[in-house]
Every structure is written in structure tokens, then in C-alpha cells.
């Protein structure tokens with residue numbers, strides 16, 4: 178694990194020493210938007226028109242942020258329009274690599290060995306983290322965007338005029354509610370598990386874990402009364418929560434010590450997770466082998482012997498048929 182400084186790779190772990198034992202996620206830097214006509218989006222520059230075959234996505238199947246993007250790509254039926262590379266689940270001294278392995282899909286652009294080469298290709302003097310997901314413009318030979326929350330918004334509508342599947346997961350009239358719940362879920366759940374798992378101070382860890390479970394308790398009640406997080410239709414907010422829930426018992430409970438309860442102990446949340454997992458096209462985006470291999474083998478400070486646990490045995494195929502109480 179490391180980062181690029183002035184275009185040069187440095188192998189170093191997150192610096193929690195300067196932040197009192199807290200894990201602080203850095204902001205992503207490439208923020209352009211694909212739009213139907215190539216005009217500029219809410220940030221970045223213009224010039225990224227939605228076109229079939231023009232864009233390429235780099236992901237890790239282990240990564241919850243990349244998984245959101247895979248999910249929107251599947252829901253919108255964009256698999257033929259946006260091609261895909263998958264990194265090796267093991268992230269070591271060179272960061273993400275394309276080392277051949279089960280499920281790894283090589284870089285078609287320049288046959289990169291390491292993901293950081295793709296960042297160097299776009300910006301030779303780039304300084305910052307080398308993260309997935311990464312959306313690449315095959316025509317312009319540059320990075321469009323490496324912020325998953327923005328990539329999923331683009332995929333939701335930008336390709337609608339050129340054959341994307343119907344479905345709006347962030348309808349304008351629901352955006353204020355979606356954005357509000359996304360912010361809470363991000364802080365307490367999506368990033369909450371990382372803040373607990375990467376904490377290097379006992380007190381910080383305990384605070385993060387208690388905040389995480391207090392919020393899961395709230396969600397458990399909510400999902401006993403309503404089918405989805407916002408309104409009665411599935412939205413982006415549900416998919417953003419799902420990518421953390423589906424990893425919860427397999428990695429966050431053990432590896433990140435988020436173990437006050439397991440997800441399967443939450444009747445409604447577990448049933449909701451199964452329902453979303455069984456949604457058409459979604460199970461194919463979930464790879465428990467990559468998920469477990471990545472977390473347990475890549476974080477040497479947390480799991481020095483790199484042993485990957487055999488369990489848990491999850492029955493994800495049993496029906497996700499929650500009975501809702503009257504609100």
C-alpha cells in the first residue's frame with residue numbers, strides 16, 4: 178500500500194500518527210463528468226460525451242466503493258458500452274496490481290503491471306492515493322473521474338439516450354432525501370467500518386464501533402417499517418448501503434473488529450441484504466473470494482500472518498421477504 182508523490186511511487190501505510198489514531202480518507206482528485214452532449218458536469222472540465230466503447234473502468238471486486246460502480250453499470254445494462262479491468266485482490270508494496278490470478282482482468286490500454294501506472298499515464302507528476310474505482314477515457318487517454326459517488330451518478334443518466342437500460346436510481350424529486358441519508362450512511366457505515374478497523378487508538382476504535390452499531394440499530398427499525406431507505410422504491414441510497422452490508426460478516430465483523438453483532442443477527446437488515454443480493458444482475462458483482470483475500474492478506478498491520486478465515490457460511494439465497502409493520 179502506498180501513494181504517488183510527484184509521480185513517484187512510495188510504499189507507505191496510512192499515517193494515523195498525525196491524526197490521533199484516526200483514519201482520515203483523502204479527497205479524490207479527478208472530478209470530470211461524462212454527460213450526454215459532452216458539456217461540463219458539476220465539476221471538472223467539458224469534453225466527456227457519453228459514447229459506447231469510449232470509457233473503461235478499473236475496479237477491485239473487493240472494494241465497496243468500486244462495487245457501487247459495478248452495480249450501477251449492471252443495473253443500467255452498460256456492460257457492453259463500458260469495458261472493465263479487475264485488479265488482483267492482494268494490495269501489497271506496489272498497491273493494486275494486475276498480477277494474473279483468478280478473476281483478474283488485465284489493463285487493455287498499456288498492459289500496466291500496477292494501477293499507479295494508469296495514474297502516471299494521465300498525469301505524470303500526480304501526487305495522491307492510487308485508488309479504485311477509476312474511470313478512463315480511451316479517446317482522450319486520461320482519467321475522467323475516480324470518485325465512486327460521482328461515477329454512479331453519471332452512469333445513472335448519462336447513457337440513457339444511447340441505449341442504457343431504463344431506471345432512475347437518483348430521481349430529482351428524491352435527491353434531497355437520498356443525499357441526506359447517503360451522508361449519514363457514508364459517515365457511520367461505509368466509512369465507519371474503515372474508521373473502526375484502521376483506528377490505532379483504543380478510544381477512537383470504541384467510539385467508531387459504537388456509532389456504527391447505534392446507526393445499524395436505527396436502520397434495523399426503519400427497514401422493519403419501510404421496504405427501502407427512501408420512499409418505497411429502490412434508490413442509489415440502498416445500493417450504497419448494500420456494498421458495506423454484503424461485506425459485513427465476511428470481513429468487517431472479524432478483520433475490522435466491528436463485532437458487537439453480526440449482520441445475520443439483524444433480522445431486517447439481513448433480509449434486506451439478501452433481497453438486494455438476489456436482485457437481477459447483482460450477485461455477479463459480488464466476489465467473496467476477492468473480498469476476503471484482499472482484506473485479510475493486504476493489511477499486514479491488522480492481520481500479520483495473512484491467514485484468510487474459512488467462514489462465515491452465509492445463506493444468501495434464502496428469500497429476502499421482510500414482513501413490514503405498519504408505520
Ligand SMILES: N[C@@H](CCC(=O)N[C@@H](CS)C(=O)NCC(=O)O)C(=O)O
Nearest residue numbers: 240241242306307308309323324325
Ligand atoms: N473516495 C473514493 C475512495 C476509493 C477507495 O478508497 N478505494 C480503496 C479500495 S476499497 C483504494 O483503492 N485504496 C487504496 C489506497 O488508499 O491506497 C471513492 O469512493 O471512489
